[in-house]
Amino acid sequence: MIxxxxxxxxxxxxxxxxxxxxxxxxxxxxxxxxxxxxxxxQFPREEIEDLNYNIATYGQKTYNxxxxxxxxxxEDITCGIxxxxxxxxxxxxxxxxxxxxxxxxxxxxxxxGSDKYTYKxxxxxxxxxxxxxxxxYDEAFLLGGDYNVAPQDQDVYDPEEWHEKILxxxxxxxxxxxxxxxxxxxxxxxLHPQEQDLYTWWDYRGGSWQNNEGMRIDHLLLSAQAAxxxxxxxxxxxVRGLEKSSDHAPVGCQLSL
DNA sequence: ATGGTTGCAGCGCAA
Numbered sequence: 001m002i003x004x005x006x007x008x009x010x011x012x013x014x015x016x017x018x019x020x021x022x023x024x025x026x027x028x029x030x031x032x033x034x035x036x037x038x039x040x041x042q043f044p045r046e047e048i049e050d051l052n053y054n055i056a057t058y059g060q061k062t063y064n065x066x067x068x069x070x071x072x073x074x075e076d077i078t079c080g081i082x083x084x085x086x087x088x089x090x091x092x093x094x095x096x097x098x099x100x101x102x103x104x105x106x107x108x109x110x111x112x113g114s115d116k117y118t119y120k121x122x123x124x125x126x127x128x129x130x131x132x133x134x135x136x137y138d139e140a141f142l143l144g145g146d147y148n149v150a151p152q153d154q155d156v157y158d159p160e161e162w163h164e165k166i167l168x169x170x171x172x173x174x175x176x177x178x179x180x181x182x183x184x185x186x187x188x189x190x191l192h193p194q195e196q197d198l199y200t201w202w203d204y205r206g207g208s209w210q211n212n213e214g215m216r217i218d219h220l221l222l223s224a225q226a227a228x229x230x231x232x233x234x235x236x237x238x239v240r241g242l243e244k245s246s247d248h249a250p251v252g253c254q255l256s257l
Numbered sequence: 258a259t260g261g262t263t264g265c266a267g268c269g270c271a272a
Contacts, residue, residue, distance in 0.1 A: 010272085011264055035272085037264070062265055063272090108272055116271090148272095203272090205261035247263075247272085 002097060002255050005236070006032040006144030006218055008105070008201070008248035012067070013037070015246060016044050022239055023051055028252065029071050030096055032103035032144040036065035043067065060089040066105050066145070072097040084126035091127070099226070099257060100134065104145035112169045120148070124175035132182055134223075140257060141223040143184070146201075146248065148217050149176040151186070154196065155216035167217060185227035187220040187253045188235070200235055201248045209240065218251045229255040 005028045009015050012033065023031070031053075036043065040059045048055055052071060058079040059065040066089060068074060078093040080086055093102035104127065109120035134141055149172045153159035162168045180186060192198055199214025208214065222230060232254035240249040 014264060035264095063270090110271080203261080204263050206258095207261090 001231075002030065002099070002257050003028040003252060004030040004032070004101065004142060004144065004220070004255065005250045005252040006034070006103065006146075006220055007250040008034040008146040008218060008246060010035050010246040010248065011037040012044060012065075013042065015244070016047065018239070018242060018244055020047055020051065022250075023048070023053070023069075026236070030101060031069040032101065033067040033069065034065075034090075034103060034105035034146045036067050037062060038065055056092060056094055058089045058092040064089045064105055066090060066092045066103040068092055068094050068096070068101065068103055070094075070096045076100075081123075081126050081130050083130065084123070086123070090123070097257070098140075100137075100139060100141045102141075102143045102145075104143060104147070106145065106147045106149065108148050109166050109172065111166055112164065117166070121171055121175055124149075124172075124179065128175070128179045128182065131179060131184075135182055138225065139223065140226040140229070140255075142226050142253075142255075143221045144219070144251070146218050147176055149173060150215045150217050151176055151180075151189070151219075155198065157197075157199065157213040157215065162215075167215060180221060183224060184221040185224070185230070187222050187227070187230055187233040188216070188251060190227070190230070191233045198235065199249075200251050202240065204247050218248055220251055220253050222253075222255075226255060226257075229257050231256050
């Protein structure tokens, strides 16, 4: 049995006391982090290592940054999407307990039609091309992260208000669908097909959390070999309601591996 | 409501 959680932590240093309490209480085997917002030498390694985790980071100054924490040894680490020239730290991949895992922070895109939006669609294309190669290995593989795309209207608190807006536009959804249609399983939706309030992110602004105005933009995508062992998938909403929380909730799954 | 809140770095930018 292995527990894997993805979490856009929105600054590992700002979140550290909360994060350590959460890590100690939940004790997941693997944590995929996004938006660590710390250079590698700023990452609070010792405090996390004291809780018996190995750490692989791919950070940059101020923005972005991804990491993999694991109770098992971390091997074969790759930083950045192979074949994609990118000066932003948004992808890290490694092998843990014989299973390949990756943490991805897809660009937000800011607004439909902007330069950042073009970069987002380009990023998704390159991610898909790389994953297509990985899937030829026919191994258990898990790609978790903040995709900044709500796959369907079902994943949005007010689909009409968000119609064709950033996070929900058709090209973004097509980009994510192309990735999923390589043969990946959206773990959370697969186990909760009808659930309406299945959100992972609530804006800090406008009382979104209090009003449960959320979106499902963080996903755990599993290869067939991983999905065959999927026994649970969930959103850890409790920690989102705490003081000094990230604007994203952790999304976890359990695999009988 | 082109608003609202948060983190970083150093008061604008990204989300």
